[in-house]
Amino acid sequence: MSPTVQTIKFGDNLAVTDETGGVIRVDAGMLWVDAQDVGIGAYPMSYGTTLPASPANGQEAILVDSTTNPAYQWRLRYNGNNSTAYKWEFIGGTPLTGYSAAQQGVSADTWTSFAPTLTTPRAGIYDIELRGMARPPGVAQLYASCYTGSSTFGNIAYTMVSTAYGFVMLTSISAGQVLSAAQVISWGANSNVAATTFEQRYLIMTPVRVS
């Protein structure tokens, strides 16, 4: 049987007691719960690979990609007043990070997609940090960007190298990117000099709000 929601109203000062003393107390508008008497473990925050289907305003949930070996934990709060489609707002957790150490080359003036790849678990707005190392065989202008499908998106990191086979780091932040659910993000590289190699590549993704 589904529980029936009931409204309990009380004044500024109230105490509910059992044989051991106070269990619930209201004092000057603050609610206090004696954790020794009341099972705090019953706090209804879900932890799962999906978010609650019918959340209440203010409800919180932890979204993971795996409940046994998660790559990220995102604590989200449902804001029913949010005027956008993305009502689950990120209020804490670790970013989803992908890494590839592989040294891989590009053709001149051609965007190429490399590992790592990340897949968005939900449609939403995300911040994506990109960084990696590049090493061209000569003086070169270098680029790196987030990549999806067959094109770049978000910010582009630019740098140049004035010495053959000199190393340089590329980094960028692409904030506020609107992405769909299950969208695959990869690391895009480009150089005006063929055989430029890219390695030690990172993609770091954090949600801002999701649906």
Place this chain on the structure above:
Amino acid sequence: MADPVWIDGSTPLNAVNMNKLQTRDEKTVANGYPSLDSTGKVPQAQLPIAALNWEDTGVTTPAYSGPSYATTLPASPVNGQEAVLVNSTTAPLYQWRFRYNTANSSAYKWEFIGGSHYTVSNFNIGTLSTASTWIAGSPGLVVPRTGTYQFGYSCCFTAPAQIVLCQLGLWLDPSGEINNTEALVTIPASMVMTAAMPRVQYTAAANAAFYMAYWTNYAGPTVNRAWLSVVPVAVS
């Protein structure tokens, strides 16, 4: 008609008297009567849920629903209290969750424990036409509370037809560029380079306005793809 008082050998066993009695098969059924448990009390399952509704005559308070979620923080917090600060409850640009720590010896007792970056960007800034002068420009943002914040920022400089030294810094309005917040790049002629500062910590007053600050040693570089991001460390 009053209930009968049974008198042996006198009160008649007729319908008038017998229909006033409730039989045992009326117990726990509709329009019947409840049973009693072994302690002499009515079992909870036989009470309507509505019977749990009650109300006193004092000022009513909404039931506790987790940390507050608002554009301000609670005025009189208790130790350990948590709250979510946003700039808008309907279209927030950031969500910052704080925990109030009365043991914090500084004035900034609301400690940041999670949330998103507040990021603003402008992908087309323009040309730096004045050399050797810090110029404040877009993007910019305002921090909501007095406290300590961490800023990150980046932009791309495109050199004119000669090598240039460019700097990107953080500008506190109206004071000017904040010393030691600069990212420097030397850019060969007509090349493009990103200047980035991943993290700068700075303590600011409530409603302080920050902007990007640009500098070049030779007029003519263009600036684009600029973003500025901030998260709090602790606020008052």
